[in-house]
Amino acid sequence: MTPDIPELPQPILTLPSCIIRPYHPSDAPALAQHANGPQIARYMTNQFPSPYTLANAEFWIKFSTPTDSPILNFAICDPLTNTVCGSIGLKPRADVEARTMEVGYWLGEAYWGRGITTEALIGFVGWAFGRWSEEELVRLEAGVFEGNEASVKVLTKAGFVAEGCRRKTGYRAGRTFDISIFGLLREDLK
Incomplete structure (x- = not known):
């Protein structure tokens, strides 16, 4: 008898070095494996668990696959293999910043150094600006923790512009640090 193979969601992007698609419950073991590393958690917010367990992965997948609103993660x-090796998503801003979304991403250490994150971000930015109209999305931004030079390179290659530094605004694991802000406007892609 052949084991049941889950039908995975259709990709939003199929790129040479990666596929970007909605999560599926069967992704939990691979997600937990690749997210569970101190080098991943080091540059993530305090909401990102470390260690990252199977239960954390299951929670994230359920959170990221709402049935009553657009999927953002x-x-x-x-x-x-179509196996999860990282994550990319959007966090909408509110009030006067309602036409701005924060983009965030990470990639499992086994996949570092191949240009995957840069390619994923470039594709995802184009998808986001195509998915939401100018009345809904004018700007994407990302915050980069002090010392995360790899993310600075990824954002720069994707066309984001360094806009400033929020000095000593971050605190994680007993350390205070700067967060640099990078922005990309819809008109920057033209």
Whole structure:
């Protein structure tokens, strides 16, 4: 008898080095494996668990696959196996910043150094500006923790502009640090 193979959600992007698609409950073991590393958690917010357990992955997948609103968080997957190896998503701002969304991403250490995150971000930015109209989305931004030079390179290659530094605004694991802000406007892509 053949084991049941889950039908995975259709990708929003199929790129040479990765697939970006909604999460599926069967993604939990791979998500927990790749998210569970101190080098991943080091540059994530305090809401990102460390250690990252299977229960954390199951919670994230359920949170990221709402049935009553647009999906904003997606799995970055290996293009050969469609197995989760990272994550990318959007966090809408509110009030006077309602046309801005924060973009965030991470990639499992086994996949570092291949240009996957840069390719994923460039594709995802184009998808986001295509998905939401100019009345809904004018600007994407990202905050980069002090010392995360790899993320600075990814954002710069994707067209984001360094806009400033929020000095000593971050605190994680007993350490205070700066957070640099990078922005990309819809008109920057033209």
